[in-house]
Amino acid sequence: MTTRDDGELTLFSARGSGGVAVEAALTLAGQPYRLVDAYTWDKDDPQSGDRVLAANPMRQVPALVLPGGEVLTESAAILLWIVEAYPEARLGPLPGAPGRAQLLRWVSFVSAAIYSLYWVKDDPSRLVPDPAGHEALESRVLDRIAECWGKMDAQVEPAAFLLGEAPSVLDLYVAVVSRFRPRRRRFYAVAPRMAEVVRRVDGDPRLAALWAERMPFGPGWEG
Ligand SMILES: N[C@@H](CCC(=O)N[C@@H](CS)C(=O)NCC(=O)O)C(=O)O
Structure with missing residues (x-):
């Protein structure tokens, strides 16, 4: 507890x-x-x-x-x-509640399979000293991120939100991390079902001031 x-x-x-x-x-x-x-x-x-x-x-x-x-x-x-x-x-199922296992599964997936890749994407010299290899590394990392979003999209069973009719921390996590490169346009293409969900999170009036201040929907934000 x-x-x-x-x-x-x-x-x-x-x-x-x-x-x-x-x-x-x-x-x-x-x-x-x-x-x-x-x-x-x-x-x-x-x-x-x-x-x-x-x-x-x-x-x-x-x-x-x-x-x-x-x-x-x-x-x-x-x-x-x-x-x-x-x-x-009510930001997600509590231990023992239906949906809890999927919350743990997909929050872990976003963290481990996707978010962790930005450590190298943001600075390829961390793993590849030769600058000649950086462009290819970055491109492959972005492909991998898109692939992971696609695999997740094929396995989740969203209602209005990923775990049901109310938003959970998983929806917030996906809405934010999917705004990193390769950004939303590619995310929408590889994850059409989650695209609907993140648009709902983007439009939540309780978060409008936060998005405007901390992650604005400026020109070209979808990539
Ligand atoms: N595993 C960490 C990753 C956090 C992370 O990569 N944060 C980025 C900002 S979005 C950062 O601080 N990067 C600097 C760095 O990795 O050197 C988590 O999930 O909190």
Whole structure:
């Protein structure tokens, strides 16, 4: 059983990052949080990204610091924690409830099969020292991401949302991560059933201010 202390949460995140899925979940839960932006990928401002080192030696956002000082890293773990910590928000099936296994399955899949690939996509020199190989590596990583979205789309059984008639953290996670490259236009093509779902999440009026501030639908946002 997840216990909750109603003191202040601190969330290390960044505009346009996977941390925005956590921001969306806390927004739907009606839970205020102190936000610390850390642009971990900004080579021109390394001090910005370094801020998250206070919570995550992996130098990645998101990281959530609970009121007692306990640290949660990993977007999947944070989103699943939110489901249990704010059960009244109904952001996903609780342990033992129907749909719980699929929540665990697909949140883990988005994290492990897709989100983790951005570590190399965003900086191919991490695995391939020769710049001559970077373009091909990036292109293959994007193909793999599209393939993973397609395989997921073929196996989920969405209603209005991926796990039923109400949005869950899984919908928020997919809506945010599918906005990374290869971006939404390709996502819609390979994952037509999830395309309907993410459009519903994009249009949720409770999230309109958050999207505008943290992940705007600017010109060309779909790719
Ligand atoms: N496994 C981590 C991945 C987080 C992640 O890749 N965050 C990106 C921002 S969207 C980041 O901070 N990247 C910087 C880096 O990997 O060096 C999670 O799911 O939270």
